[in-house]
Amino acid sequence: MNPYLSASTNPDPDNNAEKSKCSWLLAVDAGLRLGMAYFEEPGHVVWCRSHHLGSRHALRNAIGSILAGLPQAGRLVVEGGGPLVELWTGEAQRRGWAVLVVAAERWRADLLVPRDRSDARRAKAAALARAREMLRNSPRAANPTHLRHDAAEAVLLGHWAWNHADLFINPSRRETLPNVAPPKPTARRRMPRRGHDEGPDVLKCD
Numbered sequence: 001m002n003p004y005l006s007a008s009t010n011p012d013p014d015n016n017a018e019k020s021k022c023s024w025l026l027a028v029d030a031g032l033r034l035g036m037a038y039f040e041e042p043g044h045v046v047w048c049r050s051h052h053l054g055s056r057h058a059l060r061n062a063i064g065s066i067l068a069g070l071p072q073a074g075r076l077v078v079e080g081g082g083p084l085v086e087l088w089t090g091e092a093q094r095r096g097w098a099v100l101v102v103a104a105e106r107w108r109a110d111l112l113v114p115r116d117r118s119d120a121r122r123a124k125a126a127a128l129a130r131a132r133e134m135l136r137n138s139p140r141a142a143n144p145t146h147l148r149h150d151a152a153e154a155v156l157l158g159h160w161a162w163n164h165a166d167l168f169i170n171p172s173r174r175e176t177l178p179n180v181a182p183p184k185p186t187a188r189r190r191m192p193r194r195g196h197d198e199g200p201d202v203l204k205c206d
Helices: 056-068 083-094 104-111 120-137 149-162
Strands: 024-029 033-040 044-052 075-079 098-102 187-190 202-205
Touching (some): 024 149, 033 149, 044 149, 075 149, 098 104
Parallel strands (some): 075 098
């Protein structure tokens, strides 16, 4: 039995990669202390869990084990950025999965009211409450006796991503992964001072 996955995870029972490609989704709140949530058609959360990996090496090994224990093809959504996220996306794309990287601010803006996004403590508490509600209402999920905030945020992330399937990168398309986040400040063109030779344009980001 895979130590990172729930026993309710069915590794592609029909052995049909094409059929399973859009029928499930794994959501990951990335980090060495990570949260995961697994969804199946028609968008029900099946399980969620938390794991604490002590090092990047341990995380890399865990990712291989986690993804190997899931169906042959599917969708992975990861919250965060940087090298730890790239471990997930690289391995998932190598296996032919569709992938999406998203900032927490994006899904929180759609799922949490403004007052619950005012600070990190409120956001985590609201995520716990919403995730417990989703787990209670799911016909497939067991109601956990203890739910950590990273697993709860993975539940909400997965719920949001299930309803934004058009944002996923198909593995057959060679593109840079999008980080679906609030827009960055626009670049401002620095104008040359009068009387000086106009050299190459210089861009400055505010």
